[in-house]
Amino acid sequence: xxxxxxxxxxxxAKLYEISLKKIPEDTKSALNxxxxxxxxxxxxxxxxxxxxxxxxxxxxxxxxxxxxxxPVYLVRIGTGARLEAGFRQAITxxxxxxxxxxxxxxxxxxxxxxxLQRSYKGKGMPIVTFDLIDDADYVEIICSPKALGTGRxxxxxxxxxxxxxxxxxxxxxxxxxxxxxxxxxxxxxxxIGGTLDYAAKMGKEAILRPVGSVNAEPxxxxxxxxxxxxxxxxxxGPMGTGGDNTAMAVHVDYSFGHGFTPVAVFINCWINRRTxxxxxxxxxxxxxx
Amino acid sequence: MSTHHRLKLPLCEQDVRALALGDTVSLxxxxxxxxxxxxxxxxxxxxxxxxxxxIELHGGAFLHLSCYNDEGADGPQALYLGTTTSTRFNAFMxxxxxxxxxxxVGGKGGLDEECALAMQETGCVYLSFLGGGTALMSQALRRxxxxxxxxxxxxxxxxxxxxxxxxxxxxxIDAHGxxxxxxxxxxxxxxxxxxxxxxxxxRTNPPR
Numbered sequence: 001x002x003x004x005x006x007x008x009x010x011x012x013a014k015l016y017e018i019s020l021k022k023i024p025e026d027t028k029s030a031l032n033x034x035x036x037x038x039x040x041x042x043x044x045x046x047x048x049x050x051x052x053x054x055x056x057x058x059x060x061x062x063x064x065x066x067x068x069x070x071p072v073y074l075v076r077i078g079t080g081a082r083l084e085a086g087f088r089q090a091i092t093x094x095x096x097x098x099x100x101x102x103x104x105x106x107x108x109x110x111x112x113x114x115x116l117q118r119s120y121k122g123k124g125m126p127i128v129t130f131d132l133i134d135d136a137d138y139v140e141i142i143c144s145p146k147a148l149g150t151g152r153x154x155x156x157x158x159x160x161x162x163x164x165x166x167x168x169x170x171x172x173x174x175x176x177x178x179x180x181x182x183x184x185x186x187x188x189x190x191x192i193g194g195t196l197d198y199a200a201k202m203g204k205e206a207i208l209r210p211v212g213s214v215n216a217e218p219x220x221x222x223x224x225x226x227x228x229x230x231x232x233x234x235x236x237g238p239m240g241t242g243g244d245n246t247a248m249a250v251h252v253d254y255s256f257g258h259g260f261t262p263v264a265v266f267i268n269c270w271i272n273r274r275t276x277x278x279x280x281x282x283x284x285x286x287x288x289x
Numbered sequence: 290m291s292t293h294h295r296l297k298l299p300l301c302e303q304d305v306r307a308l309a310l311g312d313t314v315s316l317x318x319x320x321x322x323x324x325x326x327x328x329x330x331x332x333x334x335x336x337x338x339x340x341x342x343x344i345e346l347h348g349g350a351f352l353h354l355s356c357y358n359d360e361g362a363d364g365p366q367a368l369y370l371g372t373t374t375s376t377r378f379n380a381f382m383x384x385x386x387x388x389x390x391x392x393x394v395g396g397k398g399g400l401d402e403e404c405a406l407a408m409q410e411t412g413c414v415y416l417s418f419l420g421g422g423t424a425l426m427s428q429a430l431r432r433x434x435x436x437x438x439x440x441x442x443x444x445x446x447x448x449x450x451x452x453x454x455x456x457x458x459x460x461x462i463d464a465h466g467x468x469x470x471x472x473x474x475x476x477x478x479x480x481x482x483x484x485x486x487x488x489x490x491x492r493t494n495p496p497r
Binding site: 046066176 | 290313356368370371373374376419422423425428444457472477481491
């Protein structure tokens with residue numbers, strides 16, 4: 001069998017809807033852990049209402065956040081997957097279907113950067129990047145909508161043969177510049193090395209790793225642990241009104257490159273929107289986070 | 290120890306000056322919301338020209354909350370509420386706070402020192418609402434009182450809403466010039482050298 005474009009269309013629409021209404025289980029667990037170790041009264045109160053809000057959205061089938069961001073999909077195509085023509089268009093159509101059908105309806109967030117006009121569609125939307133998975137007989141699609149609250153603070157800078165101190169300081173400074181303004185506690189994704197575009201891709205994909213997972217590279221596992229402690233020591237706290245939990249996780253990935261080293265820093269807010277699905281040649285669809 | 294206040298709107302200067310940094314509040318009464326940059330630009334023009342706004346802001350609560358406003362056959366319906374980052378509107382807010390004698394402003398992420406100064410002068414506090422709190426905050430919606438500037442998209446319109454038990458929101462800038470945001474920024478700056486020293490000292494792998 002081939003993977004029907006109609007199926008891609010319905011799955012991409014559904015992925016977006018789930019990401020808007022349900023925060024990932026790993027993120028809920030991380031918020032619960034944060035609540036357990038938060039010593040600030042106000043911080044605990046904020047974490048309590050975050051968890052309450054997530055539950056209310058999920059049980060009520062409504063939006064966690066009114067800012068639904070813009071649609072961002074990462075598509076990994078198995079080299080054994082058999083796709084119909086019109087695959088890319090199916091994703092665009094899937095988002096259009098979502099806009100027409102979602103209850104409650106979503107606000108216009110897709111913005112023309114040249115005129116600041118807002119609508120539900122436009123050049124480049126949805127944002128889709130592609131990768132390959134050798135030998136797999138499925139397509140994996142990850143949906144991670146992005147909004148201004150965190151997007152405005154993400155940054156990339158290119159260094160020349162930087163030390164680990166320099167790289168880590170850049171991550172810390174980027175997060176401190178954002179301060180109280182993203183909806184904390186955040187998840188931080190970092191891409192180090194390669195080329196500028198590839199560092200950004202790595203950072204974006206690193207943020208999608210499950211919260212609580214440990215990096216397989218000992219040097220990066222150590223960096224993640226220390227950066228998380230450093231960020232939490234800043235004290236901006238839940239909702240940026242003070243406390244011990246400014247971040248839930250730091251996820252770092254890297255690539256060999258040349259002497260120049262781009263460092264890309266990404267931030268997700270506490271709702272950490274992320275859903276994924278695998279669509280198999282057989283037509284079976286499995287859902288994940 | 291943070292105190293929770295159930296506030297009935299409108300508030301007088303004395304009510305507002307009694308609120309302490311870190312207290313939480315819930316609101317009952319009428320609020321005006323918008324998250325539009327064009328809306329702020331338009332309000333600034335009206336203020337400059339001395340023109341009356343189509344929705345009265347004087348002495349009121351002007352909040353950076355987004356609202357999905359549905360123009361149904363039965364009139365406007367507010368489907369949900371959410372927050373946005375207020376600092377985007379820093380440049381506008383001092384003149385709005387002074388010009389309209391606002392008692393409550395809010396959203397998330399705070400406002401800058403110029404705004405805090407205006408709030409201290411006139412008697413106004415900034416409320417931090419939960420980002421990602423749409424499901425909870427929307428339970429407070431009772432009625433759309435008025436919608437103006439419908440040439441703008443839903444969340445950019447000037448919308449007056451009646452709410453009941455909207456909150457909890459944190460008093461993050463009080464009416465005495467104190468700001469949690471400024472305090473936290475100062476604390477973070479003061480801690481930075483120690484944080485960096487620990488970040489480096491705890492590194493398991495030696496630097497290259």
